[in-house]
Amino acid sequence: MSRLPLVGKDPAFKAAVALAKRVAPGKNPVILVGPSGSGKTHIAHLLHMWGAHPRAPFVEWHAGAVPESLLEADLFGVGRGAATGVEERPGVFEAAGQGTLSLVGIEHLQAHQQAALLRVLEYQGFERIGGGAVKAEARLIAAFQDPPEVLVQRGLLRSDLLYRLEVIRLELPPLSQRPDDIPLLARHFLKLACRRAARGVPEMGPGLIRALCEHPWPGNLRELSQRMEALSLNPAPLLTEEDLPASFWMGPSPVDEGLSRRLTLAELKDAYIRATLARVGGNRSRAARWLGISRKALWVHLRRGNT
16 A cells, blocks of 8 residues: 555545545545556555545456456355355355445446346345345445446446445545656655665656656556656666657557547547647647648537637
8 A cells, every 4th residue: 555655635535535545434435536556446445544444445446357257246245045055145245344445447247237236225235145134234345446426427437326335435536647746656666665665765866857757657656656666677876758668758559548548439539639639749730630630620510629
């Protein structure tokens, strides 16, 4: 957990932490919204630690990592009457007890499985597969990379389930929106890495700090942590931008970034056009030439996107 610290002065980040502290003692469901690597798991742990039952279990469950045939058994457990030779076992709801159950990627569940999850929230209980009523006592946290409203629009998330879950909403900004925090976080991660390796902590040159601040950080805090881990292996007393690997300067391809953010084709097209405009300083003629389209076609796209 120390790898994703509460370091920073960004107003949106500080507001999220303050809200987490305020609501942690309660039992209401919480949704966490933020891109991959932005610290959702860390905040979920803090909600648990600051909550009413910090010694109770904290269970994190990733729907996308479980085979389709095992999803419901993983969630609700298996009773004695499920099938001959099948051992009785608890699901993650039961395993969490009075603690916290953090669900990641529930948009991967089928509609009927989301309906079963909704029933747990409504009735505060469930039945194991094969029988056996169980009371649901854990606090529920649901984490989303994409805004849940977008997932509802795409048909990936039931709207009634979102209404039940969204009692408290915490939004974590991407690292690219926290430029003033990047030097603070970079130094923190560098110190942690050097401490683990029993090394002295090198200085960070102004060129390195500038390069870090200008980087888009598609992997957010996770990516920054790994970059500083690699830099900690450099024996030089002063780290400069020349110590950064070639991969740092290349950055992700638009397609890879679109896949990681799960953009639709229309969203990827719009993101690429707007990134091109930003690259050429807003000059539409240059952007149109870069994109291989007419200036009028670019104008039509931008006008359509603003309506």
